[in-house]
Amino acid sequence: MNILVCISHVPDTTSKINFTNGDAEFDTNGVQFVINPNDEFGLTKAMFMKEKQGATVTVVNVGGPETEPTLRKALAIGADSAIRVNTPATDGFAVAKELAEVVKNGNYDLVIAGKESLDYNGGMVPGMLASLTNSNFVNACISLEVEGTNATAIREIDGGKETIATSLPLIVGGQKGLVDESELRIPNMRGIMMARKKPLQVVEPINSDVASKAVKFEKPAPKSAVKLIDADNIDELINLLHNEAKVI
Secondary structure, three states, rough: EEEEEOOEEOOOOOOOOEEOOOOOEEEOOOOEEEHHHHHHHHHHHHHHHHHOOOOOOOOOOEOOHHHHHHHHHHHHHHHEEEEEOOOOOOOHHHHHHHHHHHHHOOOEEEEEEOOOOOOOOOOHHHHHHHHHOEEEEEEEEEEEEOOEEEEEEEEEEEEEEEEEEOOOOEEEEEOOOOOHHHHHOOOOOOHHHHHOOOEEEOOOOOOOOOOOOOOOOOOOOOOOOOOOOOOOOHHHHHHHHHOOOOOO
């Protein structure tokens, strides 16, 4: 089985976020970047398939040279090879078209992507990728088993879970639950050394049209000061909730 895992290069949630150029661009100075958490669950699932079923695992990222350390980390975790599409990931549709070209050229049976990236939370790419490659698609996937060309997946839906029987080729939008959080892997020294020798191919983009762009970023408004109301003063509490907070 030939597996492709899509990797997004996203800021660590502990990083302090700032913007430049009139709040039109993200300021990367001092920001630590990591593998997108949803993608990390997918990568770990692919590692299990590699170990149990002899699958070959390739990781791919759409981005500039600054994303290569993130790809090298994926290689250190156990992926066999990596591909970087040499263009900024500025638009979901453009990213999906670039990934579709990689999928078409690579003859992949299974593509695992995170259901959304931690930075923009668009949640668009996996579904568009499935449409562009004419593949079956399961989003919000929390369990996946593959036997031959048949697959059984469980996905989260409103109010519960849904079990789906499908077949390869398959695109999966994975999330927490695809593997347990305790099963996520940290690269060891041997993996880091081996990653340096694994192939990382850089391919040029197909120059997809960018359909959208970020005009301005804005941080959430700071929280206002807390008002403490005496437990015996219920009338004042109701007045504030009704006239100031406007929640009742």
